[in-house]
Amino acid sequence: MLGGTLGVVVGGSWAGVAAVTGDTPSDSVVAGSSDGAPVPTPALEQVLPSLAAGVQVSTTAPTTAPTTAPGAPASTPSAAAPAGPVSGGPCSDDMLAVEVRPSPSSATVGSKPTFDLVVTNVSPVACVRTLDKGLQEVVLVDGAGNRLWGSNDCFPEASSDVRTLQPGESAVFPVLWSGLTSAPGCAGERSTLGAGNYLLRGRLDTKTSPDAPFALT
Numbered sequence: 001m002l003g004g005t006l007g008v009v010v011g012g013s014w015a016g017v018a019a020v021t022g023d024t025p026s027d028s029v030v031a032g033s034s035d036g037a038p039v040p041t042p043a044l045e046q047v048l049p050s051l052a053a054g055v056q057v058s059t060t061a062p063t064t065a066p067t068t069a070p071g072a073p074a075s076t077p078s079a080a081a082p083a084g085p086v087s088g089g090p091c092s093d094d095m096l097a098v099e100v101r102p103s104p105s106s107a108t109v110g111s112k113p114t115f116d117l118v119v120t121n122v123s124p125v126a127c128v129r130t131l132d133k134g135l136q137e138v139v140l141v142d143g144a145g146n147r148l149w150g151s152n153d154c155f156p157e158a159s160s161d162v163r164t165l166q167p168g169e170s171a172v173f174p175v176l177w178s179g180l181t182s183a184p185g186c187a188g189e190r191s192t193l194g195a196g197n198y199l200l201r202g203r204l205d206t207k208t209s210p211d212a213p214f215a216l217t
Contacts, residue, residue: 084125091127091165096120098209100138100202106215109195110179115214117173117202121165128164131171133157135205138175140198140214147183148193151175154186 085095097120107113115138121127134156140149163171180190195216202209 085123085127087125087127088164089125089127091121091123091129093207095123095127096129096204096207097122098202098204098207100200100209100212102200102212102214105213106217107179109216110192112179113177115175115177115200115202117175117204117209118170119165119173119204119207120170121167124167126164126166128162129204131161131163131173131204133159133161133173136173136175137203138177139201139203140177140193141201142196142198148198149177149180149182150184151177153182153184154190 085092099118099120101116101118103114103116117136117138119129119131134152136151138151139147141147165171179192181193182190193216198214198216199211200214201211
């Protein structure tokens with residue numbers, strides 16, 4: 001009996017709405033607009049019915065934070081450290097030290113002193129270098145840097161001398177000076193150099209030595 005009463009009440013409600021508006025209920029109609037016209041159900045609600053029930057649904061795809069900041073260059077492997085000198089390889093200029101050692105550091109005018117040209121392997125490995133006489137030279141200059149004598153000017157020597165120098169090993173080459181001035185190719189007149197303070201400079205091919213003081217008395 002109660003079920004029949006509820007059916008009458010509900011049916012009467014729908015009939016009352018139809019009588020007033022002149023429309024019949026429809027499943028595709030939601031709340032009307034202010035002028036009473038029916039509004040179609042939004043298409044998105046038809047696709048996602050949960051929106052009509054008030055459930056919030058995210059339609060944005062999840063994003064992943066970039067591993068590299070925008071505009072930053074891509075990381076690259078670090079450059080390999082430069083290789084050190086190889087044992088048994090050629091002696092570069094950086095692996096050698098050249099110096100001139102006057103014996104002694106002074107001499108009398110007109111004497112014939114001897115200067116030692118010393119080549120030392122200052123690297124941590126053994127290396128090979130050509131030490132030919134033609135690549136060796138000792139020159140004498142005055143305080144202003146004017147060249148007064150060179151060991152290869154008048155009596156150049158030739159030899160074939162390729163050596164393996166161990167770490168710390170030195171090769172010593174004595175150079176005799178006649179006490180006279182000279183020019184390349186032994187050009188011009190030679191004369192006895194007077195008393196004074198001078199400088200000696202040594203060379204092995206492209207490797208040069210620091211200046212060494214020398215005095216004539």
